[in-house]
Amino acid sequence: MKKLPLLASMLVGGMLLWQCQGNQKQQESANVETAPPVQRATYDFEEMTDPAEVPAEEWQKVEAGLLGSVASVDERYAKSFVPKLTPQTQWKGFAWKNERVYAQLALWTKEGAKAVEIVPGDLTSQDGATIAASAIRPAFLRYVMTDEFAGGCGYRKSVDFDSSLVADALDERQFFDIEPQSTRPVWLTVNVPNEAKAGVYTGTVKVQSEGNEALSFDLQLEVVNQTVPEAKDWNFYLDIWQNPFAVARFHEVELWSKEHFDLLRPLLTRLADAGQKCITTSIIHAPWGGQTYDHFEAMIDWKKKKDGTWAFDYTAFDRYVEFAMDCGITKSINCYSMVPWGNQFRYFDEALNGYDTLTLVAGSEEHNAYWTPFLTDFRKHLSEKGWLEKTSIAMDERKVEEMQGAINLVKSIAPEIKIALAGTFHEEIEADIYDLCVASRETYEKSVLTDRPIDKDKITTYYVCCTEEYPNNFSFSPPAQSAWIGWYAAAKGYNGFLRWAYNSWVKNPLQDSRFRAWPAGDTYFVYPGNMSSIRFERLREGIQEYEKVLVLSEKFKKENNQEALNKLQKALDVFEIKKFETVSGAEMVNEAKAIVDELSRR
Known part of the structure; x- marks a missing residue:
């Protein structure tokens, strides 16, 4: 690995390519109803130069043509190196009905390959x-481009950190050219239909390219007579913060324009399909200061009139909330924040004919006076929209005294509005928190979890951020760590998981995932053009496993099958953070999955 400047290459063309893929013969041969061809978005861009030295002598030993093998979804294969694989052509998988499962192929070539196409067949x-x-x-x-953990949080210059290219973004274009002396992994997503019959399915995936003999890989998928619930019905409480402002900036479209919402729709729909429960809204300007490349603007316009009264314009807030709900995110609206970073509040002052900013500490008389008119008006507005019971004033990592001040004010003016907190556990405010989330290395007392069951309108989750080397979702993190997230929630009895950034893109997110303040990839899961990532897909996988554990647990309880319940608990006992010191996330995930798969056959 070599140290590279932060932005060593620029986006080439920046062209958004929409492709409609579908094989008519394949669809006609199916005896189940199939969806119409899917539009797939991708960008035409050049990857950054690999800082690794290409081992020319290794490539000279490689056979001519396009070569390939089934590979592990737990590995990221380096671009400039011959993959260390014993070539195999058969993949075996296991799935419930309505489950999404994954496979990976590794392709490599000494001379390069043109117009590579992946052609799946029926199973x-x-x-x-x-x-x-x-x-x-x-x-x-x-x-x-990625970097390394290297202490985690803290402003960094990329020249001080090891940098490397890492396989992460999923580009669904139909054809792809593979460079000489390079490896190109292929990610296969298998969506098992809800109506699929139990049984063992077989089929092939072919890899075609100009001037090369086609490669053929055999797939074998065992489908058992269990069904994963629809994502909209998942119990797992997923809260990944969205950043619509990054989308407008990257695509150079007007904020809240039709073009902006058209670009947001596939991103939010993808998030809803992973079970997202929460809509992220910014009710003030820059609630987190300037920590992201694109700061959050206020979705609500605050105006102080010349007579000293206040007026609030909810147009953007309403449009975004309604839009997110239309995309499938419907349970909660989290509003940031009465206790922002820096305690600064910007508003438009008619007397000044411009913006003014106040610094106010929550709990002070000045803070209460500033927020009282808003909370009074906001409560009325939310009630008229039918959103009052869905809405929380959200805070993260603030001083307990300041949070107490904000909580007390909300309770006194708009008690129907809930409170959400991501931060350190504080016993003195726990009872006031509807949506409580602590860092992964903190633990809840058992009595706290007992007192916060979800059926009593309490949400109890955990998060990871730049302070945790593992488990985490950095662009260099081993892929299984993302799947580990859901398993850990099930093991600890948590309702779900929070991550602070779904798409807070850096300057050139398609090429360089590094950022000025945190380990690479910390600020986003998905890419422009609605490209998913290994990290996001494996996160969804872990959430599916959480749901499967719930289904099996309920089944075995009804059957009074204590032996099966004990085995299920054995699978969950695998997940402890301290085990990462000696055991990989992949080992833990695969051990637990083997147990759950065996129990699923019952």
Whole structure:
């Protein structure tokens, strides 16, 4: 690895490519109803130069042509190195109905390959049942620049950190050119239909390219007679903060324009499909200061009139909330924040004919006087919209005295509005918190979890951020650590997980995931053009496992099957953070998954 400047390469063309993929013959051969061809977004851009030295002598030993093998979803394969794999052509998988499962192929070539295309076939069981080829979605993995943990939080210059290219973004274009002396992984997403019959399905995926013999990989998928609930019905409380302002900046469109919402829709729909419960709103200007490349503007306009009264314009707030709900995120609206970083509040002053900023500490008379008119008006507005019971004033990592001041004011003026907190656990305010989230290395007392069951309108979750080397979701983090997240929530009895950034993109997120303040990839899961990532897909996988554990637990309790419940608990006992000192996240995930798979066959 070598140290590189932060932005060593610029986006080439910046062209958004919309592709409609579908194989008519494959669809006609299916005996189940299939969806229409799917529009797939991708960007035409050049990857940054690999700082690794290409081992030319290793490539000279490679056979001619395009080569490939089934690979592990737990590994990221380096671009400039021959993958250390014993080539194999068969993949075996296991799934419930309505589950999404993943496979990975590694392709490599000494001379390069043009117009590489991945062509899935139908999966067919011995009794003739079919999972259509359209259920298998291939994506070429794209390489972005990453760095290293190196102490985690704190402002950093990339020249001080090791940098490397890492496979992360999932590009669903139909054709891809592979450079000479390089490796290109392919990610396969298999969406098992809800109506699929139980059985063992087999089929093939072919890899075609100009001038090369086609490669063929055999797939075998065992589908059992269990069903994963629809994502909208998942119990897991997922709260990943969205940043619509980054989307407007990157795509150079007007904020809240039709073009802006058109670009937001696939991103929010993808998030809803992972079980997202919470809409992130900024009710003041820059609630987190300037910590992200694109700071958060206020979705509500605050105006102090010349006579000293206040007026509030909720137009942007309403449009974004309604839009997010239309995309499938419907449970909660979190509003940031009465206790922002820096305690600064900007508003438009008619007397000045411009913006003014106040510094106010929560709990002070001045803070109460500033927020009282808003909370009174906001409560009325939320009630008229039917959102009052869904809304929380949200805070993160603030002083307990300041949070107490804000909580007391909300309770006195708008008691129906809930309180959400991501930060250190404080016993003195715990009872007032509806949505409580602490860092992964903190632990809740058992009595706290007992007193906060979800059916009593309490949410109890955990988060990871730049302070935790593991488990985490950095662009260099081993992929299984993202899947580990859901398992850990199940093991500890938490309702879900929070991550502070879904798409707070850096300057050139398609090429360089590094940022000035935190380890690379900390600020986003998904890429422009609605490209997902290994990290996001594996996170969703772990959430599915959480739901499967709940389904099995309920089943075995009804059957009074204590032996099966003990085995299920054994799977969950695997997950302890301290084990990362000696055991990888992949080992823990795969051990637990093997137990759950075995129990799923019952």
